[in-house]
Amino acid sequence: MLTAFLFALTLALSEPPAATPPSIPAAVFIEAMPKDAKSASWVKKNTKQGDTVVFEAKIGGRAEPFVKNRASFMVADRALKSCDEIEGDTCGKPWDYCCESAESKKANMLMVQIVDASGKLLKCDANGVHGLAPLAVIVVEGVVASVDDKGNCTVDAKKIWVKPAAKKS
Amino acid sequence: MKLLPFDYAIRNLGRSPKRLLLVIGGSALVCTLVLGSVAFSRGMETAMTASGLATNAFVVGSGSEESVERSEIPPSTGSILAASVDGLAMLAGQPAVSSEIHTAMPVSLVDAVSAEDAPPVLVRGFEPMAFAVHPQVRLREGRWPARGSDEVAAGPEALAKVPGSALGSHVAIAGVPFEIVGVFEAPGTVMHGEFWMRLDRLAQLTQRTTYSCVIAALGTAEIGDVDAFTSSRLDLESIAMTEHAYFAQLAEFFAPIRLLVLVTAILISSGGVLGGVNAMYAAFASRVREVGTLQALGFSRFAIAASLIVESTVACVSGSLVACVIGLALLDGVAIRFSMGSFGLAVDPSSLLAALLAGVLLGLLGAIPAIVRCLTLPIPSALRS
Amino acid sequence: MNDGNAFIRCSKLTKVYHKGDQEIVPLRDLDLEIERGSFVSLMGPSGSGKTTLLNLIAGIDSVTSGSLWIGDNNLAAMSRNQLAAWRAHEVGIIFQSYNLVPVLTAYENVELPLLLHSMTRRERAQRVEAALATVLLSDRADHFPRQLSGGQEQRVAIARAIVAEPPLLLADEPTGDLDRESATMVLDLLSELNRVHGRTIVMVTHDPAAAHRAQIALHLDKGQLLRATSAGGAH
Numbered sequence: 001m002l003t004a005f006l007f008a009l010t011l012a013l014s015e016p017p018a019a020t021p022p023s024i025p026a027a028v029f030i031e032a033m034p035k036d037a038k039s040a041s042w043v044k045k046n047t048k049q050g051d052t053v054v055f056e057a058k059i060g061g062r063a064e065p066f067v068k069n070r071a072s073f074m075v076a077d078r079a080l081k082s083c084d085e086i087e088g089d090t091c092g093k094p095w096d097y098c099c100e101s102a103e104s105k106k107a108n109m110l111m112v113q114i115v116d117a118s119g120k121l122l123k124c125d126a127n128g129v130h131g132l133a134p135l136a137v138i139v140v141e142g143v144v145a146s147v148d149d150k151g152n153c154t155v156d157a158k159k160i161w162v163k164p165a166a167k168k169s
Numbered sequence: 170m171k172l173l174p175f176d177y178a179i180r181n182l183g184r185s186p187k188r189l190l191l192v193i194g195g196s197a198l199v200c201t202l203v204l205g206s207v208a209f210s211r212g213m214e215t216a217m218t219a220s221g222l223a224t225n226a227f228v229v230g231s232g233s234e235e236s237v238e239r240s241e242i243p244p245s246t247g248s249i250l251a252a253s254v255d256g257l258a259m260l261a262g263q264p265a266v267s268s269e270i271h272t273a274m275p276v277s278l279v280d281a282v283s284a285e286d287a288p289p290v291l292v293r294g295f296e297p298m299a300f301a302v303h304p305q306v307r308l309r310e311g312r313w314p315a316r317g318s319d320e321v322a323a324g325p326e327a328l329a330k331v332p333g334s335a336l337g338s339h340v341a342i343a344g345v346p347f348e349i350v351g352v353f354e355a356p357g358t359v360m361h362g363e364f365w366m367r368l369d370r371l372a373q374l375t376q377r378t379t380y381s382c383v384i385a386a387l388g389t390a391e392i393g394d395v396d397a398f399t400s401s402r403l404d405l406e407s408i409a410m411t412e413h414a415y416f417a418q419l420a421e422f423f424a425p426i427r428l429l430v431l432v433t434a435i436l437i438s439s440g441g442v443l444g445g446v447n448a449m450y451a452a453f454a455s456r457v458r459e460v461g462t463l464q465a466l467g468f469s470r471f472a473i474a475a476s477l478i479v480e481s482t483v484a485c486v487s488g489s490l491v492a493c494v495i496g497l498a499l500l501d502g503v504a505i506r507f508s509m510g511s512f513g514l515a516v517d518p519s520s521l522l523a524a525l526l527a528g529v530l531l532g533l534l535g536a537i538p539a540i541v542r543c544l545t546l547p548i549p550s551a552l553r554s
Numbered sequence: 555m556n557d558g559n560a561f562i563r564c565s566k567l568t569k570v571y572h573k574g575d576q577e578i579v580p581l582r583d584l585d586l587e588i589e590r591g592s593f594v595s596l597m598g599p600s601g602s603g604k605t606t607l608l609n610l611i612a613g614i615d616s617v618t619s620g621s622l623w624i625g626d627n628n629l630a631a632m633s634r635n636q637l638a639a640w641r642a643h644e645v646g647i648i649f650q651s652y653n654l655v656p657v658l659t660a661y662e663n664v665e666l667p668l669l670l671h672s673m674t675r676r677e678r679a680q681r682v683e684a685a686l687a688t689v690l691l692s693d694r695a696d697h698f699p700r701q702l703s704g705g706q707e708q709r710v711a712i713a714r715a716i717v718a719e720p721p722l723l724l725a726d727e728p729t730g731d732l733d734r735e736s737a738t739m740v741l742d743l744l745s746e747l748n749r750v751h752g753r754t755i756v757m758v759t760h761d762p763a764a765a766h767r768a769q770i771a772l773h774l775d776k777g778q779l780l781r782a783t784s785a786g787g788a789h
Contacts, residue, residue, distance in 0.1 A: 062231065067400050069393040074400060102406065111401040121397055150404035171670045180657035462653040465614050466714075467642025467670045469635060548614040549605075552649065 022124045024071055024114050029130040033161045037139045040077040041108045044153045051144045053155060058082060059136045060095030061109040066134075070113075071122035075138070077108035082135060095134035106151035112140055115156050131162035138162050172472045173463070178480040181456075188448045189484060195445025196488025196531050197495070202434035202441075204496040204524035208514040209505065210427040214420050216512030220358040221416030225302050226395040228383040229415070231408045235422050237271045237415070238291075241379035242407045244268065244372075249405070250383055254398050258301065258388030265301035265386035270294035270371045272381070276331050276364060279339040279346045290330050292321075292342060292364045294371030294380075302384045305358050311336050311351035316367045322351035326362030326504055340364075343374055359512065362504075384412060445488070446535040449481050453539030460543040461551025470544045477540050482532030489528025493521050560587035561722075561754055562611060566620035569606050569777075580606040582777040583620065588770075590721070593748040593755045595768035595785065603777040604758045605726060611756060612647055612724050613637040624722065642670040646715030650727035652707040654699040660686065660710045661695040667718045685713035689743060705736025712743055716753070723747065725757040729764050741767045 037056040038046075047053055057075035059065050060082055065074040076082070076097055083094035091098060097105055114122050126132050141159040146152065182189050221227070228250065233240035247268035251257065257264040270293070277287035293299075297313075300306060314320035321340065328334045328349075339346045347366065355361045368380070385395065395409040410418075453460075463473055501516035543551070569581040580603040588594050596604040609615035610622055610629070614637075617630035627640060641647075646667075654663045664685050668678045686692045689709035699707055708728060715723055725744065729737035745767050747753045757768060765771045766785050773780040 062400075067393060067397045069391070070397045072397045072400060106403050109403060113397070113401075121394075123391075123393065146401075152401060152403050154401045174662075174669065176662075177655070177658065184657065458653065459655055462649070462655070463666075464638065465612065465641065465647050466667050467638050467640075469638050549609045552614075552653070 022116070022122050024122060024124065024126060024129050026130075028114060028157065028160055030159045030161050033163075034139050034141050034159065039079065040075055040110050041079065043144070043155065044107065044110055044147065044151070047144045047147060047153075049144055049146055052142070053144060054139065054141045055155075056137065056139045057110075057112075058095075059132065059134055059138065061097055061105060063093050063096045065095060066125065066127035066132075069123055069125060071115075071124055071126045072111060072113040073126050073132070074109055075112055075140075076105070078137070080104065080108050084135065093134075110153035110155060112138075112142070112155050112157050112160075113145070115145075119156075130160075131165065132160075133165075136162055136165070171468070173468060173476040175479065178476045179483065181452075181480050182484055185452060188452045191448035192445045192452075192481075192484040192535075193488040193491065195441040195443075195448065196485040196528055197491040198441035198488075199435075199438040199445070199531060200489035200492030200524040200527045201495050201500075202438040203431070203527040204492050204516065204520050205500055205514065206427075206431040206434040207520040207523040208496065208500055208516045209430050211517055211519055212505065212512045212515040213423060213427065215515050215517075216357060216359055217416040217420040217423075218413070219305065220360065221412035221414070222302075222304075223411050223413040224387050225412035226385045226387055226390075226392055226409050227412040227415045228385070228395065228399055228407050228409045229381070230379075231406050234408060234410070234415070235418060237382050238273060240271075240381045241377075242381070242383065243405060244378070244380050246380070246405050246407060247383040247385075249402065250385060250395070250398060253402075254385070254390050254394050256388050256390030256394065258386035260298065260301040263298065265298060265388070267296060267299040267302045267384045268368060268380045268382075269296075269299065269384065270368060270375065270377060270381045272371070272375055274343050274375075276327075276340050276342050278331060278333045279341050287341075288330050290327055290364055291359070291362070292366060292371060293360070294368035295365050296368050299365075299384075302386045303355070303360065305355040306353055306360055307355070309352045309354050311349075313351050313353075314365070314367050314370075317369055318367065319345065319347050319370070320350045321347045321364045321366045322353050323349050323364050324353055324355060324361045327364050328352070329504065330362065342366075345374060357513070362512075383407075442531065442535075445485065445531065446538060449484070449535045450539045450542065453477060453536075453543055457543055457546060457551050457554045461546070461548050461554070464548050465552065474536075474540045474544060477543070478533060478536045481536035481539075482529055485532035485535060486525065486528040488531075489524045492524045492528070496520065496524065561590035561592075561625060562586070562588040562756070563623045564607075564620065567607075567610065567617060567622055568619045569603075569610060569615070570618040580777050581610070584777065584779060586772070586779055588754065588756065590754055591748070591752050592770060593745070593768045594757070595765040595771045596756065596758045596774060597760070597765055597771055598774035598780070601776075602774040604774050606777075607774065608724055608726055608756060608758050611722075612645055613641050614647075642667065643718065644720050645722045645724060646718065646720045648708070648711050648715050648723065648725040648728045650730040652699070652704075652711040652731075654707055654710060654714075656699050658698070659695065660691060660697050660699070660702065660713075663699070663710055664713045664717050667714060671718060681717050681719075682713075685717040686710075688716065688747075689713045703736070704732055705739060708732060708736065708740050709743065712740065712747075716747060716751075721754060723753050723755045725755065725759075727758055727760065729759070729761060737761075737764070 034054045037054045040055055040057040043053050043055045058078055059075055061074040061076045083089045083091035139161040140157045142155045142157040145154040145156045229237055229240040230242045247266045251264040251266040272292055273289040274292050275287035276290040313322055334340050336349055336352050339348050392411050399407045399409040496516040500514050502513040504513050564584050564586040567584040571578040598604050613629050622629045664682045665678055689712050691709055729740055748755050759765050768785045771783045771785045
């Protein structure tokens with residue numbers, strides 16, 4: 001009787017197990033760079049929803065390329081020059097591509113997101129995870145989640161290769 | 170360290186009632202101005218905080234994060250957002266998403282002699298869903314403007330900005346007469362000082378093809394969801410934040426103005442500071458021999474300085490208490506109107522504390538010249554004076 | 555260390571002031587010894603250095619050169635704070651203009667020096683009451699200085715000087731501002747403090763009658779001791 005009471009008391013006093021915060025699965029990040037990567041602008045022009053794509057891009061496109069608390073970020077075609085690639089530029093946030101026109105940015109940028117098994121966007125930050133950072137060069141292998149003729153395009157990333165920072169170009 | 174009795178400092182205050190009044194008056198003037206400027210700052214901050222809800226998403230054109238009045242987003246933004254983000258609050262089966270135009274325009278009475286000098290007042294274009302995202306707003310009298318009509322509703326502070334305006338009167342907005350058909354209130358928020366007209370009419374009046382913002386009640390959705398939406402919609406060229414964050418940022422933006430008000434108050438009050446310090450100096454300087462005597466008896470310079478500081482601080486803090494009474498009786502809630510709306514001076518614990526601290530600081534600083542004068546003199550010279 | 559028997563001992567004591575470019579030497583190479591328990595008057599014309607000597611002995615002015623020993627204390631070597639602490643315990647000063655604090659009562663004025671000592675309120679009260687009784691002003695304890703006559707004020711000042719029971723009393727023209735009757739009373743008090751209580755008293759005065767109360771009159775001129783004469787004061 002006493003044992004049962006103590007057991008019940010222990011159960012009552014013990015804290016409920018904390019829910020594990022969502023995070024990007026480590027398996028998403030790969031060591032070997034996928035081959036035959038296209039450009040981000042090529043993806044926007046030549047794919048439709050559901051297509052599997054492999055493309056290379058640089059994280060950036062606006063002052064805050066990463067969406068807070070969501071595994072989603074903006075990338076830019078490597079043909080575009082980020083401010084740090086422009087000689088003499090002293091831009092404080094060189095990943096915002098402020099020197100590019102709005103039209104050029106619209107044509108050369110897309111969103112990359114990481115979703116769960118049910119297709120829902122993961123509720124966690126991607127910034128700083130496994131080398132993901134503004135101006136990081138990445139190769140994404142994924143599926144086109146949406147694309148339209150207004151310049152919008154979102155890719156669900158299945159695998160991401162991050163170019164080592166020292167070799168960033 | 171042996172100190173002089175507290176009574177000594179207090180009784181010294183009564184030696185010259187005229188000087189004491191001068192010190193208290195000077196301190197009261199300075200502290201009232203400090204209190205007023207902090208009340209201004211706090212009032213603005215409070216209004217900004219109350220105006221923006223943390224449960225609302227605020228979508229504006231990218232690059233216009235600091236001023237919704239400069240923002241331009243496509244009119245379709247609201248409907249696309251409503252269709253794309255799951256979990257938004259619902260009203261009558263519709264997502265609570267309010268598209269709005271915010272613009273400052275000169276408003277005057279229709280028959281005003283000089284409409285050119287009319288002050289700019291914030292005019293908000295709204296649709297009925299605005300009431301779902303702005304629960305602070307309540308209709309006090311009359312009714313809301315009808316769609317497409319030349320009608321406006323006004324907040325009480327907006328009416329105060331246009332002298333003579335009232336329910337039923339006509340005001341000229343951008344030269345076009347509008348009838349005031351309703352008076353609403355949203356106490357403590359910037360909306361209390363706005364004119365509201367229907368969105369379509371304001372778009373027509375301002376010849377705009379874009380809106381200023383979309384405000385959505387989040388419901389079970391999170392700001393991250395709206396942020397992810399605006400980020401993925403490059404065509405909308407918009408960004409999302411909570412309404413609360415927008416106004417907090419706006420409050421930051423106005424920080425230099427608040428600082429300017431404080432600095433101006435301090436500059437204006439420098440006369441009071443000089444008067445008070447001078448009176449305190451004269452009070453102490455007339456006691457040089459007494460200070461010399463205390464030193465001769467064996468009291469340290471520190472003990473004497475501490476006593477002079479207590480005396481000066483008690484006088485100045487008395488002034489700051491007077492300032493607190495003035496603040497609570499005369500300044501609290503006084504309306505400050507500006508183009509964005511209006512807010513009331515907030516004589517809250519922060520501003521009262523600022524006034525008290527100003528008094529303490531004044532007391533400490535005010536005693537320094539006298540302390541230097543009294544305690545740097547050699548004791549024999551002090552005794553001879 | 556003071557190796558002589560004298561309570562106050564000056565050796566080549568010199569004080570120099572600077573007033574603009576002008577150098578003023580009120581005391582020059584003064585040698586002097588005063589025995590413990592004696593009543594000494596300092597006399598001399600204005601500018602002779604008697605007040606300067608009194609200030610140096612009181613520790614409220616600094617020695618330029620030479621030595622000044624009072625008991626076992628070398629005043630010339632003490633810091634400002636050390637001198638303040640020394641004054642609180644070792645010396646009572648009586649000023650010509652009484653220098654009472656106007657916002658304090660007679661009782662509180664007398665109590666002031668005791669605030670620099672570690673003692674309870676009751677101990678202080680006993681000392682103050684005794685000091686006021688000595689100067690015959692127990693009934694004026696609650697009076698403020700403005701409510702007292704000049705003679706009474708000076709007696710309160712004497713009570714303040716003796717309340718901490720310092721071995722040395724210094725008086726600077728203590729009767730200078732008083733009428734004859736009050737002056738007599740003050741001088742009677744000083745004589746009694748010397749005779750009955752054994753206090754060493756050094757008094758600056760211009761008044762030959764006052765000087766007559768001392769046992770020794772030291773005559774100063776131009777910063778130097780001119781002569782020492784035996785006065786009429788009895789031990």
